[in-house]
Amino acid sequence: MLDATNSENLLEVNNIEVIYNHVILVLKGVSLSVPKGGITALLGGNGAGKTTTLKAISNLLASERGEVTKGTISYRGERVADLNPATLVKKGVIQVMEGRHCFEHLTVEENLLTGAYTRSDGAAAVRQDLEMVYDYFPRLKERRKSQAGYTSGGEQQMVAMGRALMSRPETILLDEPSMGLAPQLVEQIFEIVKAVNEGEGVTFLLAEQNTNVALRYAHYGYILENGRVVMDGPAAALRENPDVKEFYLGMSDEGRKSFRDVRSYRRRKRWLA
Amino acid sequence: DLVVPNLSYRTGPYGANGTQYADGFNDYFTLLNERDGGIGGEIVQVPECETAYNTEKGVECYESTKGSGALVYNPLSTGITYQLIPKVSVDKIPLYTPGYGRTSAKNGKVFEWVFNAPANYWDGASGAINYLLAENGGDLNGKKIALVYHNSAYGKEPIRTLQDLAAKHGFSLTEIPVDAPGQEQKSQWLQIRRDKPDYVLIWGWGVMNQAAIQEAANIRFPMENFIGIWWSGSEVDVTPVGAGANGYKALTFHGVGTEYPIYGDLKQYVIDPGKASQGGEHVGSVLYSRGMYAALVISEAIRKAQELAGTSAITATQLRDGFEQLDITPARLEELGLPDFGPEIKMTCDNHGGSGMSRMQQWDAAAGKWNLITEFSEPDQEVLAPLITEDSEAYAKEAGITPRDC
């Protein structure tokens, strides 16, 4: 496993604030750093601001009437604020959006090919990568001619990931890859993340609700709540943190709590005290 | 000052036509102001208001100009005319609609405030048939005539008359409607090509005219057998078709071209000093001449009214009297620098439509000009008079008007 502390940081997010619609303050000073070649997890509940953070990085906020009002984001030391999403993709940062967002009316293969939109290294190289993607996701090869709109949720997630890989990225921002997927598929997807990370050396920043899985595969984690980073640390350390255990992993001292037993009053989170 | 608003349209689907008319209308008054210092010493103001051929804007224009002491309206739109007829009778302002508007307004007993001399649509229909009668030695028995018309109040106006004339002269009439704007007339002309009518009449406006003439040329319909009402007989209708339009005929109730003495004055007082409306681009065109002619009739009515009232600052009511006793003789026309330009216009209390005389003009594509090919001739009053009485009385009944005695 990669030692996060010693490696160079690819991506630096420095104390950013994001406002939607000129009024809704969503991120209230978030800082994080993503080391090269690592898998960094961004954890937190609903509306904590994970998606917003990722979109701020890939400059996708504008189309949602959101903007970064404070702080800086830099990729390999270069400020990304002035780059448009396309340039960012060319520089190697690509985002897999929450909720998959396949191009419904395109076939699976066409979806994958759109991933290579920014590339200019020739058709042969693209074909080769297409084969690579099919190797990772054999299921997609079977369904290459089907319209993406009619494939199942898991297949769509694979399409979205494969599409990102097609751009030959250096860094993938992965937003909730496990949402709505069957447990087995969740494992499978994370196995592939791991394989790509180790095999191709691709850096991952992934936002997840499923803390359990995320912390098993990630090297380092940040916990976001209400637009603020409330905790961070190596994944292994986080897993042992009693608060994380209780609130994110649903474990009590005697192992996993049953969902039937949560009707009682709960302790406040320590960091909010 | 005398106020004669110009409800014009220089935009919208008929803007190309409306512009020329409005220019002629403006320029004539400018000439009077510049050359004669107005009419009877009163400067004529011509505030212009854009209607875009739209009835609601027409109402707005009417209301916004009426307060400034407007003497007479001439909206160049049948729709707006219908709108204004009830209003002007309440506001007591004359409405002058030469060659358009409500035909039965000729009956001054019912339509006290509306004037449409020298000719109306039914006069035009009859004029066209009279021309064909003359061409065919007075006999149209068994001939086939097709009417291509703008599918609106305007286009429908001549149908009754033509039907009556068909009954009288024994020709058959085919009615072929064209919906506005009318740039696509393939069906209509394929039908004409199949039916092979002897003559085609057209009641069109705007792009419809030119599309029809183009299609007629395409199917090689003999242009000399294709006759337009005066609203289908201007340069803009034929020039786009080029040589194909050569020989096309249209009615008119006034002369065309710049070969009249008045143009010398116009050049000297209006065009050269740069006072021409819109830079004088359209001087001498058919629609320009018509606008100018309308202005001339109005100014003569004003003169008459001044004479009758004994004051130069007349009111709208006095202008009505001026119209009702108007008599523009050939001699007067000559004096005005437009010899033989129009028919004699003589209006009375019960006749607001003049003589209804019209003449025929023909397009010479090579020379790019219209040539007058007949003299002024009378319509068939035997057919028209009863129709007018019938229609105006129906209106009087509907609107609760008791016709005046004249």
Place this chain on the structure above:
Amino acid sequence: MIYREAGDFKTGYRDDGQTFPIRLDRWGYYAALAVAFGIIPFVINDYWANAVFVPFLIYAIAALGLNILTGYAGQVSLGTGGFMAVGAYAVYKLMTAFPEISVVIHILLAGGITAVVGMLFGLPSLRIKGFYLAVATLAAQFFLVWLFNKVPWFYNYSASGQINAPERTVLGWAVTGPATSAAGKYLVCLIFALLLAWVARNLTRGTLGRKWMAIRDMDIAAEIIGVNPLTAKLSAFAVSSFFIGVAGALLFAVYLGAAEVGEAFGINKSFLVLFMIIIGGLGSIFGSFAGAAFMVLLPVLLKNVLVGSFGWPTDLAAHFELMIVGALIVFFLIVEPHGLARLWALAKEKLRLWPFPH
């Protein structure tokens, strides 16, 4: 902090549901009513009535109608012109056929007839959605115009196909026909507009309104939670057409006095009313009025400024008017896609916070 909600306590669900929950709004509304009834009728002249107030009120009714259909029930319609024509021709036939009956009843009946026609043309909305439906409603627009132009019975066999409104009185006052006074026209339209706005408000805040909005926001989900799409959509078409029919009847009988179907009720009418509700605000009663005011006043204002003040030639002014109206529409959509109503609401929200933002 004059404008505020705090201190305006509601003690029951009835109060909570009232139209103007904030006291200042209520006062503003009463003041507007007082001016509308107490001052304007006495000072209005022909120009203000015919160029501004009467068209504004009539279009406001039409906009309310279209807003019910498009803004509340989510069915985009481009058939407004055609439906207004139904109202106009219905009222014309009724006025001439039954002169002894009050014209107010004729106008309401004309609305009713339009409602039936509207439902008929609304039937395809069960299958057709979105822009397909919008374009499909053009079928109503073109077909109705053709019908009224073609069948002489509708225009009582007049030579040209024009219809003219005969004079009719209400309580001894002429409300149609040329002799109608400016104040008379204005008051008739005002009363209709206010009553119908009140009905629209009632319908949209209750059960029916919720059904419409549910269909608008997500028709499948609405059906699954128990909304019958047939009745919901058809009722929207019916109510909307009723309003539009009344507007058409007033436009012809009270405002124009004479009309020709192709010209007065052409497709431009459909677009004009659609503009009004989008500029004003979809799904907002206030927006219908604001949009109508905007689209009626703007051209008049522009004309007066460009021709009256700058002395431009009328055609240049008219061309610029087109450009300015077009540019303003785009501008408004960019600044606030939800229309004047939302701008107004935002302004109020700011006022509410003033002088202590956040």
Place this chain on the structure above:
Amino acid sequence: MTHSPAVETYTTADGRQIGGVLMDMRNITLRFGGVEAIKDISFDIREGEIRAIIGPNGAGKSSMLNVISGFYVPQEGEVWFRGHRRGPMKPYEVARLGIARTFQNIALFDGMSVLDNIMTGRLNKMKAGFLSQALWWGAAEREEIANREQVEKIIDFLEIQNIRKTPVGRLPYGLKKRVELARALAAEPQLLLLDEPMAGMNVEEKEDMSRFILDVNDEFGTTIALIEHDMGVVMDLSDRVVVMDYGRKIGDGTPDEVRNNQEVIDAYLGVAHD
């Protein structure tokens, strides 16, 4: 076919009474063009129980809910409700039978406030005539107030008082899911169908949601059918579980039975990581 619904009743470990068969799906087959989304599946839902439906993505779970709520019409099979065979019915007619649901991809009415959204749940309880509504007089106003009171109770129950007047479009995901539940509850259903009510939530939020589901079941005795991918939730909450795989039923029984079914483990659970 004369299936008589089984009438045996039983009591669960925590003392709830499970009644006879409420909904009986018999040999349902559903096809989309060539795709067979559901292949000859039968199962029942008993009065008062929490019934889970699980299975891999694309197994046909949501489609099954859609069949129950009348949105999809199966090509073959019968649906029995309360001992009566249900003929072909429009979804809104099904809703009137007392079946309410939430959706996998939130299907709230974005243009309306939370309150109005929940009020739509009660549409079928409001009967005022058109005239009364148009004039806001008599029945319409009375009804509005009466139903508003009911809705306020649900709002209190789900603890969403402070967002009552907020347009739902602006709410975060978790709250939307809660509002959807509220809307379904407002209809006072006998059978409540929940399609992945906890997708995209973290443990803490899942705990909240679980609490609501259990309370609904407890307090109102509502029967619940639930689709979920979180095995912890499914196993803890449900009384019985149906497992689907590519349109087929591969398991049906108590959570423990299902958890230990090898076919289920292969097709769906994978290795357990508890």
Place this chain on the structure above:
Amino acid sequence: MMDQLIYSAEIFLNGLMTGVMYALVALGFVLIYKASGVFNYAQGVLALFAALTLVGIQQGQVPFRHLINAIFGTHLESFGWTLPSVLAILLTAGVMVLLAVLIEKLVLQHLVGQEPIILFMATIGLAYFLEGLGDVMWGADIKTLDVGLPQGISESIESVTAAWFGYGFFIDRLDIWATAIAALLVAALVAFSQYTKQGRAMRAVADDHQAALSVGISLRFIWVMVWSIAGFVALVAGIMWGTKSGVQFSLSLIALKALPVLMLGGFTSIPGAIVGGLIIGVGEKLFEFWIGPLIGGATENWFAYVLALIFLVFRPQGLFGERIIERV
């Protein structure tokens, strides 16, 4: 009866060609709808604007001369040149690209992610603006457009059919040209959207703006590209219609004839535009011929809409439109 059949055949052929002319306008709609989900009402005005510009450039008119003359009291008329058609067409195409860039920059860019009806309204606003601009730039008079396309009856077809049926068919040579050009255009556009990288990107953008951005497709570029192509298609339509009936205001109203074509063919299908056009063209002409006389004629304005409406009731997405995905 035999006559009627022969006439019907002639009408059928002419209907096909009229349909092609409608389809030319419809194509522009489809392109923009496909690539951005925008129902571009301004397409008709775009055709008018293109034709006006073409005439203006070809005949060397001074743009904005009325405005300039009105303000400065000058008498500008024209530059006094006449350009060859091809050059003028190229220059006009350049203007259309410029226009596309401006539209993207000033309008579309600010409306990303808005509801379709808002975008639709924006294009209506745009239509007003362009109409006014066209008038101010080039004047409102009727202009003649001549780029050397032949017009009038095709004598060879007439004589051939006369020999066969004893009745010479009327086919306009302009229509034959229009058909050929439309066929080329459609083939090129289909190939472009189906098989090229940019075409794929265009379809991707149509499906999901955000996702397209996330894979590095530049919305701005795609939109400028699509509006440029649509502008070019508008130019072609403008040339055809302008040659046929002059260049003036009413040219923009042909958009209304293209809408039922779109409905029938499906908003998103390029071949659909052609097939829809053919069906509408033939349908309305035959209806006018057979049924028109019975009900008073002038049915063409509404027939197409009613036909499309009835058709849609059975197939709500049009002939080739993408199936509306209804899932919950």
